[in-house]
Amino acid sequence: MSLIATEGLSLRYGPVAALSNVNIAIAKGEIVTLIGPNGSGKSSLVRALLGAVRPAAGRITRAPGLKIGYVPQKLAVDARMPLSVGRFLSLPNRRPEPEVAAMLARTGVPGLEHRQITALSGGQFQRVLLARALLAAPDLLILDEATQGLDQPGTAAFYALIEDIRRETGAAILMVSHDLHVVMSASDRVICLNGHVCCEGHPRVVTAAPEYRALFGHGTHGTMALYQHAHDHAHDACTHEEKPAHAR
Numbered sequence: 001m002s003l004i005a006t007e008g009l010s011l012r013y014g015p016v017a018a019l020s021n022v023n024i025a026i027a028k029g030e031i032v033t034l035i036g037p038n039g040s041g042k043s044s045l046v047r048a049l050l051g052a053v054r055p056a057a058g059r060i061t062r063a064p065g066l067k068i069g070y071v072p073q074k075l076a077v078d079a080r081m082p083l084s085v086g087r088f089l090s091l092p093n094r095r096p097e098p099e100v101a102a103m104l105a106r107t108g109v110p111g112l113e114h115r116q117i118t119a120l121s122g123g124q125f126q127r128v129l130l131a132r133a134l135l136a137a138p139d140l141l142i143l144d145e146a147t148q149g150l151d152q153p154g155t156a157a158f159y160a161l162i163e164d165i166r167r168e169t170g171a172a173i174l175m176v177s178h179d180l181h182v183v184m185s186a187s188d189r190v191i192c193l194n195g196h197v198c199c200e201g202h203p204r205v206v207t208a209a210p211e212y213r214a215l216f217g218h219g220t221h222g223t224m225a226l227y228q229h230a231h232d233h234a235h236d237a238c239t240h241e242e243k244p245a246h247a248r
C-alpha cells in the first residue's frame with residue numbers, strides 16, 4: 001500500500017492552472033525525485049501533499065497515521081529575533097536536549113545547539129532544517145530543493161546523508177531537485193512534471209524517454225534546458241501547448 005497517493009489531482013491559483021490530472025503514489029522506503037522546469041508545479045504538488053492547499057479536483061489519500069517531515073526550500077527567520085538552534089528545534093514541541101544534540105550530530109552539524117539560527121551558513125542551516133524534520137520520526141520526508149545555495153560537494157554530501165537516513169529509518173523520501181546528475185544517481189524513481197506527469201520511472205528509463213529529452217535535452221545541456229524549457233513535444237495525455245519559458 002502507498003504511503004500517499006494522488007488521483008486526478010488538479011490545482012489552481014485563481015485563473016492559473018498549476019497542476020492537472022496528476023496521479024502519483026509513493027511507497028514505503030522509496031526515494032522519489034520530482035523534476036520539472038521552473039513553474040511546472042513541483043512546489044504546488046508538495047504543498048498539496050502537505051495539505052497546505054486545497055485541490056481544485058481529485059483527491060489525495062494518506063496512509064492512516066502518516067507522519068510527514070518537511071524540509072522547505074527556504075525559511076525566513078527574522079534576523080532581529082534571538083533564536084538559538086536548540087530552541088528552534090524545540091518548537092513547537094519541546095524536545096529533550098540530548099535528543100536535539102543527537103539529531104544535530106546525526107545530520108552532520110554537532111554542537112550547534114547554542115548558535116543563533118541567523119548566524120549559520122547555508123549548508124548548516126539546511127542540515128538544521130533536516131534535523132528538525134527528522135525529530136518528528138517521519139514515515140515520509142519531503143525536501144523541496146533543499147540543496148539550493150549549496151556548492152557541489154555540499155549538495156553531494158547532503159544527498160548521501162539522505163540515502164543513509166532512508167537506510168536507517170526506512171522513511172520514504174520525496175525530493176524536488178534541479179541537480180539532475182545527483183538526482184539520477186540517488187533516486188529509485190523520477191517523476192517528471194510539467195503541470196501534468198510527463199513521464200516517470202527508474203532514472204535510466206526516464207532519461208531515455210522522449211518526453212524527458214524534449215524537456216531537458218541531452219547530456220550537460222539538459223541541466224541548462226531546465227531553465228530554457230520549450231515544451232514543443234507531443235505525447236499521450238499531453239495535448240496542451242505551452243510557450244517557451246523565456247517567451248512567457
Ligand SMILES: Nc1ncnc2c1ncn2[C@@H]1O[C@H](COP(=O)(O)OP(=O)(O)OP(=O)(O)O)[C@@H](O)[C@H]1O
Nearest residue numbers: 013016017018036037038039040041042043044045
Ligand atoms: N501563490 C501563488 N499564487 C498564484 N500563482 C502561483 C502561486 N504559487 C505558484 N503559482 C503558479 O503556479 C505555477 C506552478 O508554480 P510552482 O511554484 O508550483 O512551480 P515549481 O515547479 O515549483 O517552480 P520552480 O522550479 O520555479 O520553484 C506557476 O505558474 C506559478 O506562477
